[in-house]
Amino acid sequence: MNELNIAAPLAAALAAKGYEALTPVQMAVLADEVEGRDALVSAQTGSGKTVAFGLAMAPEVLAGADRLLFADTPLSLIIAPTRELAQQVARELDWLYAEAGAIIATCVGGMDYRAERRTLERGAHIVVGTPGRLRDHIERGSLDLSKLKVAVLDEADEMLDLGFAEDLEFILSSAPEERRTLMFSATVPKEIAELAKSFQRDALRLQTQGEAKQHVDIEYRALNVTARDKEHAIFNALRYYEARTAIVFCKTRMNVNHLLARMGNRGFQVVALSGELSQTERMHALQALRDGRARVCIATDVAARGIDLPGLELVIHADLPSNSETLLHRSGRTGRAGQKGVSALIVPPAEFRKAQRLLAGAKVVAEWAKAPSAEEVQERDDARLLDHPALAQAPGDEAALAQTLLARHDADHIAAAFVRLWREGRSAPEVLQDSLPPAGAQAPRERGEFGDSVWFSLSVGHTGRAEARWLLPKICDATGITKNEIGAIRVQQDNTFVQIAKAVAGKFGARMEIEPGVDMTRLDGEPNLARPERPAPRPRGDKPAYTPKPSRFVEDGEEAAPRKPYVKREAASDAKPYAKRDDAERKPYTPREGAERKPYAPRADAERKPYTPREGAERKPWSPEESDRKPYAPREAAERKPYGDRKTARGEAETERRTYAPRSLDPAKRAPRPAGEDGPRKPYAKRDDAAGPKKPYAPRAEAPAEGGERKARWKTGDRPAEKPAARSAGYKSFGGGADKPARAGGFKSHASEGKTFGKPGAKAKPAPARFDAKDTSKRFVPPKKK
Structure with missing residues (x-):
């Protein structure tokens, strides 16, 4: 692999891992025309994409060195849609960059944020995370992307389905624009192409050869079952194939929980993966599958995206996927690294057409068959029992115990006990109803050709x-x-x-x-589906001849002309088309001959004469020059006479009324006070606070009696001590009593006996009688509780 220009540390890691040849997608990213450019790569699931982008970003991360130095900010960023996929990518890059001394940090949801922050502060060369947690670190300032050289988006189509487009835009906007961006996806729909245009610059499209030949190591089987036997078919399929590890896909979390409970009751070693589980629960479930404690995993599409389970031999689609791309993603969990796998679709009658469309869109050929029956499952179990490796081994330390068993029991009993122990730990197969296989793609039959x-x-x-x-x-x-x-x-x-x-x-x-x-x-034969004949229409009979009524417009003495019967036109062409008359052709209105128009005459009972316009010229508007009335001219101010005194009926002046003189603000110019008052009025002068201290406010006393001094109306301390209390001691809430003084007599409702109230000088009235607390005849006694 030295001729492929792979860095020495990475080449050593691949050799130590046992790589003899690279996959098509790994070869494609190492081409000379890809180096340093943005790339949009599409490759099937399980084709080695993680190692592919690990090799592709090596020039930017290593920069020609065999050993990495300390990095205060990350050089590479990998974004994955799920936590499991991010952790799987981190594990793959860990062994790939181990010789180069790279520090890899993970930032995923559900993990300790403080531990991730400390790892980033110590320095990491490569950061792998999910969009939500990465954005959280960037906003809090714990992740600095100012020196980022390459960014990788793994499973980009899944991130769009999960709604991470806004988070991706925020993360990549925090990185330098001259960075290199690599996008990997199993398929490239229109949405991924548009996302690539916004995040990449002059991206190179790479479509590997393996994408044209989808999953050659996977056997597709479509199992047609009745609607009520969907779950039973899943149980029988798991028992029939007896895979070391199997995964069952459902659409919703509710279906996952329901199927988990049903399979747990039947003795299956099963775990579940769904979005409602915590990160710890998900990690325990995956670890149980890896170490063999669980053999079946029930998951949704999102939860199982990107997970790599070793020895996964069977994929069951309990609910059909929504599109062909999802079908390929689900099936790609098996058939990896040259191993064989089975992808089984559970197809009820109502979804035959949908299953055919999915398989055609994925460009795969499936074998249509019935679900494994109870007899087939039992036969497969018996074959495994006969081929069990333990039967082929020679007796060892257990030979003595075997001889003891043979001495106590015969061979038939021992063999039967072995069969029962074999079947005891396995779920009994389910009996399924027969279901016809779906008809192939045929031309639509005509109606009536149903057959027998x-x-x-x-x-x-x-x-x-x-x-x-x-x-x-x-x-x-x-x-x-x-x-x-x-x-x-x-x-x-x-x-x-x-x-x-x-x-x-x-x-x-x-x-x-x-x-x-x-x-x-x-029914014994065919039913009578003929509709009953409608009854014949009732004859209307001969109608009397139509006799037209005489016209009401005929005057007396004239004989009405016979009315012609209505005849319908045979063709519309007999009628002349309507032609609109021009205004020029319209004749002016001509009054009737011999009829003179009489002038308007008012009613006889009206006294007012009718209006008669002037003869001759038109009526002009009124003007002061042509009118006999003099126009209004205001009198001048000098001619205005002063107001005279009002006089009585005898002509004498009633009062001496002075003329009004406005009051001046200047005190020197004010008018003198009238006679009889002491001197001129002094102007108001505001008191100056600095002139002296103000005297405290003293309330005005009552008007004094003749020859006496003014006194306050009343004081609490001036009440005579010998005056009896106005209240009974038992009614403290109304004042009075032995320990409280009685209220003033001014309060009429609380006055004591003999107190007079009213205005001074008014006739004294006796106060109303007080309530006597000792008089039990007027006292209210509450009823006793029973």
Whole structure:
């Protein structure tokens, strides 16, 4: 491999690993025209892509040296869609760059963030991680991509399916623009091509030769089963092939959990991989598969993407994939490194067409057959028992115990016990219903060419809202037949007739119940499907001749002309086309002859005369020059007379009213005060705070009595001590009592007896009687609790 220009440390690692020749994709990335350029590489799963991009990025990472020095920032970045794939890539690069002394750091979700941060701070040459965790490290400043030389996107199509496009754009935007970008994918759909244009510059498209010949070491088998036997067919397939490691693919996590419980109850050594598991649980499940503690793995497409299980010999598609690319990815888990593998598709009748489209899109040929029956599984088990390696070995230390067994029991009993012990640890095979293989691609048959058939009658029709699309799956599920064995379905008013192929008609018997309340009965011959003839139309009879009514526009004394009967035109060509008249051809309006238009005359009861316009010229607008009225002219200010005093009816002045003089703000110009007041009014002067301290506010006292001094209205301390309390001691919430003073008498509702209230000088009124606490006749007594 020295002629391929592989770096010496990598060549030594490949030789130590046992590589004698490189795969096509590994050879393609080492070509001279690829060196230093961006590349978009498509290669099938299991073709050695991890070693391929490890060799491709060696010129940028090693830079011609055999031993790497300390690197404060990473030189290479590999982005993988799942945690398992990222860890697998890190393990592959670890042995590949071991001779070069490369430090490889992993950044994946579910692991300790602090440990990853410390590894990055110590310095790493190559970083492998998932998009979400890598973006987290970049945003927190623990991952610096300023000196990145090469970036690798592994399984790029899967990262797009998982919605990582935004994270990829953020990560690559943090790296230098002159970096080298390599993208590896099993297939290159349109979305991957568009992603390559945005992330790469003048990328070189590499399509390896192995992609044209898909999975030559994988045997594809399509197992047609009934809908109710899907799970039983999976169990029998696992028992029939008895693979060292097998993987079963499901669409959803719910299906994974359901199948895990069913297989665990049957004694299978099984683990599950789904998105709801933690990283620790996923690692334990994969380790159980690697060391042999588990033999079957149930997983979804996302969880199993990129995992490498040693000795994986069987792949079962419990749920058909959504497209051909997913089918290739699933099947590519087996048949690696020259080993043989089997990819089995579980195909119910409703998915025959879909399975054929998937196989055709993947360009693979599958062998259609029935699922392994219970007899076939048992026969395969017996063959393994007879060929067991333990039977071919010569007796050793256990020879003495064997002689003891032969002395106590005969050979038949010992052999039978050995068979029972062999079968005891294995799940019993399931009995499956017969299912016809799907018909090949044939030309659509004409109606009526169904062949030999038997008619059945169903006890439901239009009155029971029966429809063909509702009855078809129920009939198929009742006996496990396909829709190809069902011919015509004729829904009548109260029953339905169904045509069944004669080859499978015996499954129904003479009578069976396909659903509670819906019975299916076999008919001796063909039913009468002819529609009843419609009754003949009733004769209308001879109608009397039509007599037209006289026209209401004929005046008295004139005889109405006979009305012609309506005759329909035979052709539309007899009618003249409508031609729009031009405005120039339209004649002006001409009043009727002999009719003079009378002028408007008002009603007789109106006193107002009708309006008669002036003769001659038109009416002009009013102008002051032509009018007899003098225009309004405001009086000048000098001519305005002052306001005179108001006079009484006798003509005498009522008051001496002074003229108004505005008040001036200047105190010197203010008008003097009227006579009778003491001197002129002083202007207001604001008090200056610096003039002296303000006196505290003192409330105004009550008006003093004649000859007395002003006193406050009341004070709490001035209340006579001998005055009785206004409240009973028992009602403390209303004041009063022995320990509290009574309230003021001004509070009418709380006044004491004999207190007068009201305005000063008003007639005293006695206060209302107080409530007597000792009077039990007026006291409310709550009822006693029972």
